[in-house]
Amino acid sequence: xxxxxxxxxxxxxxxxxxxxxxxxxxxxxxxxxxxxxxxxxxxxxxxxxxxxxxxxxxxxxxxxxxxxxxxxxxxxxxxxxxxxxxxxxxxxxxxxxxxxxxxxxxxxxxxxxxxxxxxxxxxxxxxxxxxxxxxxxxxxxxxxxxxxxxxxxxxxxxxxxxxxxxxxxxxxxxxxxxxxxxxxxxxxxxxxxxxxxxxxxxxxxxxxxxxxxxxxxxxxxxxxxxxxxxxxxxxxxxxxxxxxxxxxxxxxxxxxxxxxxxxxxxxxxxxxxxxxxxxxxxxxxxxxxxxxxxxxxxxxxxxxxxxxxxxxxxxxxxxxxxxxxxxxxxxxxxxxxxxx
Numbered sequence: 001x002x003x004x005x006x007x008x009x010x011x012x013x014x015x016x017x018x019x020x021x022x023x024x025x026x027x028x029x030x031x032x033x034x035x036x037x038x039x040x041x042x043x044x045x046x047x048x049x050x051x052x053x054x055x056x057x058x059x060x061x062x063x064x065x066x067x068x069x070x071x072x073x074x075x076x077x078x079x080x081x082x083x084x085x086x087x088x089x090x091x092x093x094x095x096x097x098x099x100x101x102x103x104x105x106x107x108x109x110x111x112x113x114x115x116x117x118x119x120x121x122x123x124x125x126x127x128x129x130x131x132x133x134x135x136x137x138x139x140x141x142x143x144x145x146x147x148x149x150x151x152x153x154x155x156x157x158x159x160x161x162x163x164x165x166x167x168x169x170x171x172x173x174x175x176x177x178x179x180x181x182x183x184x185x186x187x188x189x190x191x192x193x194x195x196x197x198x199x200x201x202x203x204x205x206x207x208x209x210x211x212x213x214x215x216x217x218x219x220x221x222x223x224x225x226x227x228x229x230x231x232x233x234x235x236x237x238x239x240x241x242x243x244x245x246x247x248x249x250x251x252x253x254x255x256x257x258x259x260x261x262x263x264x265x266x267x268x269x270x271x272x273x274x275x276x277x278x279x280x281x282x283x284x285x286x287x288x289x290x291x292x293x294x295x296x297x298x299x300x301x302x303x304x305x306x307x308x309x310x311x312x313x314x315x316x317x318x319x320x321x322x323x324x325x326x327x328x329x330x331x332x333x334x335x336x337x338x339x340x
Contacts, residue, residue, distance in 0.1 A: 001015075001017060001029075001040075003089040003090065003091075004040070004087060004089050004091070004094045005031070007080045007081060007082065007087045007089075008078065008080050008081065008087075008096055009081055010031070010033055010035075014033065014034065015031050015032065015033050016031070016032040016033075017029050017030070017031050017032075017040075018030045020039060021105065021205070022107060022205070025044045025047055025222075026041050026042060026043055026044050026222070027041065027042040027044075028040070028041045028042075029041075030099065031096075036098070036099070037098075037099035037101070038078065038096050038097065038098060038099055039096070039097040039098075039099050040094060040095075040096050041094065041095055041096075041097070042091065042092050042093065042094050043086075043092065043093045043094070043095070043222070045092055045093060047141075048140055048141070048222060050138075050140065051086055051093040052086060053138035053139070053140050054086075054140050054221075054222050055077070055084075055085045055086040055095065056138055057137050057138055057140065057221070057224055057225075058076070058077060058085065058221050058224075059076075059077075059085055060132075060136060060137065061074065061129065061132070061197070061221065061224065062074055062076035062077075064129065064131075064132045065128060065129070068128070068131055068132075069128040072124075072128050072217070073100075073216055073217040074217065075097050075098065075100065075208075075217065075219055076097075077095045077096060077097055078096040078097060078098060080096075100208055100216065102210060102211055103208045103209065103210060103216055104208070104209055104211075105204075105205050105206075105207065105208060105209070105219075106204050106205060106207070106209060107204070107205050108204065108245075109204040109239070109240045109260070112257075112259040112260050112262070112263035113213065113263070114204065114209075114213065115204075115236070115240045115260045115263035115264055115267065116263040116264075116266060116267035117207070117209065117213065117214060117215035117267065118202070118204050118207045118215060118236065118240070118267065119233075119236055119263065119264045119265075119266075119267030119268040120215060120267035120268065120270055120271055121207050121215040121216075121217060121218050122199055122202050122207075122218055122232050122236065122268065123267065123268040123269070123270065123271030123272040124271040125197075125199060125217075125218045126196050126197060126198060126199070126229065126232065126271075126272060126275070127271045127272055127275055129196070129197040130196070130197075130275055132197055134195050134196055134197045134198075134225075134226040134227075135195075135226060137197060137224065137225055137226050138225075139225055139226075140222060140223060140224075140225060141200075141223060141225070144200060144223065144225065145200060145227060145228075145231045145291075145294065147182070147183050147186045147290060147293070147294050147297075148183055148186070148187060150294050150297050150298055150301075151180070151183045151297060153297075153298075153301050154176065154297045154298075154300065154301040156301075157300075157301040157304040157305050158173065158304065160305075161301075161304030161305050161306075162304055162305070162306050165303060165304050165306075165319075166304055169300065169303065169304065169319060172300060172319070172322060172323055172326065173300070175326050176296060176297060176300060176322075176326065179293055179329065182289050182290065182293045183293075185286065186290055189279075189283055189286070190228075192277070192279035192280065192283075193228040193229070193230065193279075193280060193283070194228075194229075194277065194280065195226045195227065195228065196226070196227065196228070196229060197224060197226070198224070198225065198226070198227030198228065198229065198231050198232055199218060199221070199223065199224055199231075199232050200223035200224065200225060200227055200231050200232065200235070201220060201222075201223045201235065202218075202232045202233075202235040202236045202239075203235065203239045204239065204240065205220075206218055206219055206220045207219070229272065229276060229280060229287070230283060230286065230287035230290050230291070231287075231290075231291065232268075233264065233268055233284060233287040233288070234287035234288050234289075234290045234291030234292070235291050236264050236268075237261070237264060237287060237288030237291065237292070237332070238288065238291045238292045238295060238325075238328070240260050240263075240264060241256050241257055241260050241261055241264075241288070241328075241332070242254055242255060242256065242257070242328055242331075243255065243257065246295070246299075246321045246324050246325060246328075247320070247321065247324070248324055249320055249324075251323070251324065251327045254324065254327045254328050254331055255331055256328075256331050256332055256334075256335040258335075258337075261335070261337055262337075265284065265337070269281075285337055288332050289329060289332060289333065292325055292328050292329045292332060293325075293329055295325050296322050296325035296326045296329060298310075299318045299319075299321040299322035299325060300318070300319070300322035302318045303316070303317075303318035303319045303322060
C-alpha cells in the first residue's frame with residue numbers, strides 16, 4: 001500500500017489498514033490516519049476496463065451536485081497530491097473516499113422499512129441528477145442492461161456451448177424461450193422510457209444508513225451510466241422481494257413478499273413520482289420482469305458456456321442460479337401488485 005498511500009500524503013507505517021465490506025468486484029479497505037478515517041478502494045480492472053471513465057463520471061456528478069444540490073450527501077473522492085481522483089500503482093487503480101462516521105451498510109434486506117429507505121435513496125439520487133444531461137456520462141460497462149444483446153448471447157450459447165449441458169438443460173432452456181416476449185416488450189417500450197443518470201446496481205449494500213436505520217445516500221457509483229429507471233427498480237425487485245437469494249436451491253422458498261414490493265414502490269415514487277411519465281409508471285411492474293429475466297438468461301448462458309463469466313463454486317452452480325431466477329420470474333408474473 002505504501003506507493004498508493006504516499007500519493008495521498010500518508011505513510012503506511014502511520015496508518016491502520018483493515019479490509020472493509022463484502023464487495024465481490026472491487027477490493028476495499030478502511031484506512032485510519034491522524035487526519036481521519038478514509039475508504040481506500042482498488043478498482044477491478046478486469047471488470048472495469050477504463051477506470052478513468054469511472055473517475056470522470058464521479059467527478060462530473062460531484063461538480064454538478066455541488067452546484068445544483070449542495071445539501072445532497074455525495075461521497076466525492078479525495079484528490080491525491082497530484083489533484084487527480086484516481087491513482088495508479090503496480091497493483092492497479094485506486095481511489096480514496098472520506099469515511100462517513102455513524103453510518104453503516106446492510107448486506108441483506110431484512111424488513112420493508114429498509115427496502116423503503118433504499119428505494120427512496122435510489123430514487124432521490126436520480127431525481128437530484130435530473131438536470132444533468134445523462135449523455136455526458138461515459139459508459140463504464142458497455143451494453144450492461146441491454147436485454148436484446150443478452151438474449152442474443154444466450155442464443156449463441158445454444159449453438160456454441162457445452163453440448164452435454166445444453167442437452168441436460170433442455171427443460172430450463174424451453175422456459176427461458178417461452179418468456180421471449182419480455183425482450184419484445186422491452187424493445188417496444190424503449191421509446192417511452194427517458195434516458196436518465198441511473199445507478200444500475202441497486203442492491204441494499206449500496207446504500208449508507210444512519211444509526212436510526214434511515215437512508216443517508218447511495219454509494220458504489222462505478223456503474224452510474226445513462227439508462228432507464230427500470231434498471232434500478234428492477235434490480236431492487238430482484239434482490240429485495242424474495243426472502244432467499246439467487247443461490248437458494250430449494251425452489252419452494254422462492255416467493256414475492258407484497259410488503260416489500262409496496263415498500264419499493266412507495267419509496268421510489270416518493271422521490272420520482274413527479275419525474276416519471278405516465279408511460280413509465282405503467283412499466284413499474286415490468287421492471288422486475290426485465291431484470292429477473294435478464295439475470296436468468298445470463299446465468300443460464302454462462303452455465304452453457306462452461307462458467308466462463310461468473311465462475312462456479314460447484315458443478316451446476318450457474319444452472320442453480322438460473323432456475324432460481326426463472327422461478328422468481330414465474331412468481332412475479334403470478335403476483336398481482338394491486339391484489340389483496
